[in-house]
Amino acid sequence: MHKKNRLLIFGFGYTSKFMCHKLVKKNWQVFCVTRVSEKFEKIESLNATPIGFNDEEKIKSIFDEDLYILSTAPPDNGKDPIVENYGTLFKKNNKRIKSLGYLSTTSVYGDKKGEWVTEDTVLEPNLERSISRVDAENSWIQFGETLSVKTTIYRLAGIYGPGRSLIDRLIGNEAIYIVDKPGHLFNRIHVEDIVGAVEMAMSSQSGSTIFNLSDDLPATQLDVAKFAANLLKKNCPETVTLKSDRVSEMARSFYKEEKKVSNKKLKNELGYHLIFPSFKEGLLAIYKNSKEF
Secondary structure, three states: OOOOOEEEEEOOOHHHHHHHHHHHHOOOEEEEEEOOHHHHHHHHHOOOEEEEOOOHHHHHHHHHOOEEEEEOOOOEOOEOHHHHHHHHHHHHOHHHEEEEEEEEEHHHHEOOOOOEEOOOOOOEOOOHHHHHHHHHHHHHHHHHHHHOOOEEEEEEOEEEEOOEOHHHHHHOOOOOEEEOOOOOOEOEEEHHHHHHHHHHHHHOOOOOOEEEEOOOOOEOHHHHHHHHHHHHOOOOOEEEOOOOOOOOHHHHHHOOOOOEEOOHHHHHHHOOOOOOOOHHHHHHHHHHOOOOO
16 A cells, blocks of 8 residues: 655745645645644645644654655744754654755845855845844755755745735735835745745755745836736736835845846746746736635
8 A cells, every 4th residue: 555645834825835735645644733722623624734834743653654855934033943952852763864955045045246156156145134034044954964864945035925925915905015126136936836836845955955936027016016916817016115114123124135036947847837927827816716625
């Protein structure tokens, strides 16, 4: 009898939720570790198994068979919480681990003045949260080398998808403003493409340790807003400048850096074909069926 693939996910946010949904439907056995017990019911509704972050005995019991591990957890006080708390357990069971994966962000590249970046581009993060991400990436890469386990870092562009898009916000009649900074381009990645690329990479024979997960078409926020509004036959959201008091410091920080993120390695080396090559295909799909599952 063919054994199920097994995946242990640390963190249960937007991307993890889709990961559970898609892989369980493909007959994977999925375990989700979270610090928030209120999320247990949602995890169970996806036919995955919830585990408390501090339940080391339960996590230990999962290593009775081979499994893949994926961390979606952000750094905590400059350190990676999974490596810090479960590194010893992983070392004791390294023969059971088929691969390790860590979801990072393209912000690790820093400001490249709008130039293209690849996985080999020098990392020059300026924001504190991005510096912590670089440290976390290095922790995972070094940890994987210590364990002699294949480890993959996924650098994610701006995540969107059903329930988390301008289409959803416009349908919900949210009060939306768009920062109008002409020529400032961002890449994005649809959540389904994150799931698809991670699933492919986990079992891939590729020797690469890092992949950018980004779309083909960097675009301004205003371009995306106009496209979404046009689909819904609504007026484009109000635009403001970066100097507006309505723009939060967090939102303002995203405009301190600009880069275009290449996905050539994802497509050419891993062989992944994007389901949604740009925000246009992605938003159109959400418009046609704007719900998570």
